[in-house]
Amino acid sequence: MINNLNEPLEPAGEMVAGRTATLPKPVEEPAPAPADALAAEGIPSRFCCFVTGTDTEIGKTLVSAAILHTLVERGQRACGMKPVAAGAEMVDGELHNEDADMLAAAGNVHLQQNITTPYMLRAACAPHIAASMEGVTIEPVPIIAAYAEILAASDAVVVEGVGGFCVPFSDTFDSAQLAEQLNLPVILVVGMRLGCISHALLTVEAIVARNLVLAGWVANTADPDMAYFDENIEALAARIPAPLLGVVPRLEQATAANAARFIDLAGLPGWPSRGVGTT
Numbered sequence: 424m425i426n427n428l429n430e431p432l433e434p435a436g437e438m439v440a441g442r443t444a445t446l447p448k449p450v451e452e453p454a455p456a457p458a459d460a461l462a463a464e465g466i467p468s469r470f471c472c473f474v475t476g477t478d479t480e481i482g483k484t485l486v487s488a489a490i491l492h493t494l495v496e497r498g499q500r501a502c503g504m505k506p507v508a509a510g511a512e513m514v515d516g517e518l519h520n521e522d523a524d525m526l527a528a529a530g531n532v533h534l535q536q537n538i539t540t541p542y543m544l545r546a547a548c549a550p551h552i553a554a555s556m557e558g559v560t561i562e563p564v565p566i567i568a569a570y571a572e573i574l575a576a577s578d579a580v581v582v583e584g585v586g587g588f589c590v591p592f593s594d595t596f597d598s599a600q601l602a603e604q605l606n607l608p609v610i611l612v613v614g615m616r617l618g619c620i621s622h623a624l625l626t627v628e629a630i631v632a633r634n635l636v637l638a639g640w641v642a643n644t645a646d647p648d649m650a651y652f653d654e655n656i657e658a659l660a661a662r663i664p665a666p667l668l669g670v671v672p673r674l675e676q677a678t679a680a681n682a683a684r685f686i687d688l689a690g691l692p693g694w695p696s697r698g699v700g701t702t
């Protein structure tokens with residue numbers, strides 16, 4: 424388990440929900456410095472997160488891109504990472520994946536694609552199948568190494584998971600283990616449609632069982648005709664032990680900027696409180 428990559432991630436006293444909130448306070452420690460004070464002393468506050476979802480095609484990429492968009496607006500060097508992408512086409516001699524492209528467009532740190540997506544697989548299917556078709560074994564070390572490179576070049580990193588939370592990569596590695604190894608606060612995107620409550624609560628259980636911090640959740644309107652939308656949000660909010668960061672309606676144009684208007688990350692660990700465009 425690699426823990427030290429994300430050292431500045433949890434400025435003491437900033438955690439709003441999840442595991443950190445319940446930790447007992449050490450008795451003799453001096454009062455923790457707020458993130459701003461750390462920045463003033465030259466230690467940059469840093470926002471990094473792992474975005475997972477209740478399913479595939481429910482808005483993880485849209486929400487990840489929206490977060491990157493806001494970070495860039497706040498003057499951050501922000502980079503998206505899609506460590507494993509399944510479904511890529513060759514364009515101008517380079518493999519392209521829609522998610523990876525959208526994250527790259529929303530961020531402002533541009534690294535080689537094999538850093539931001541160490542495993543770019545052609546087939547649009549379950550990653551362990553796509554990988555085996557190409558004779559590739561998806562392993563943690565290249566992903567962790569690439570993440571460290573991104574971290575070195577950026578103030579903020581948004582890592583988008585693959586599909587739901589527990590997607591197999593190989594016989595011995597899956598996306599939940601990747602989240603554990605990166606040890607990032609998790610943002611859960613709930614695709615609002617019938618059935619999402621159980622999907623969401625099972626995902627929360629899986630996140631908490633791995634001792635990961637659930638930083639918050641975003642309700643994204645996957646089905647614009649969902650009955651009792653507000654009541655479903657209420658039921659989720661009552662059961663998810665983390666703040667609701669926003670409700671994204673069905674957008675006419677599903678762009679990062681449009682979705683960003685509905686997501687509020689203020690108060691999350693490492694969230695930049697100052698910078699260009701901040702209030």
Ligand SMILES: Nc1ncnc2c1ncn2[C@@H]1O[C@H](COP(=O)(O)OP(=O)(O)O)[C@@H](O)[C@H]1O
Nearest residue numbers: 479480481482483484485644671672673674677
């Ligand atoms: N709130 C929304 N309004 C309109 N379209 C959306 C919304 N959320 C997602 N979409 C569209 O649904 C599709 C799947 O979204 P995406 O973010 O790629 O999901 P995931 O990353 O979970 O697979 C995309 O075409 C996206 O533009």
Ligand SMILES: [Mg+2]
Nearest residue numbers: 483484522583
């Ligand atoms: Mg996606």
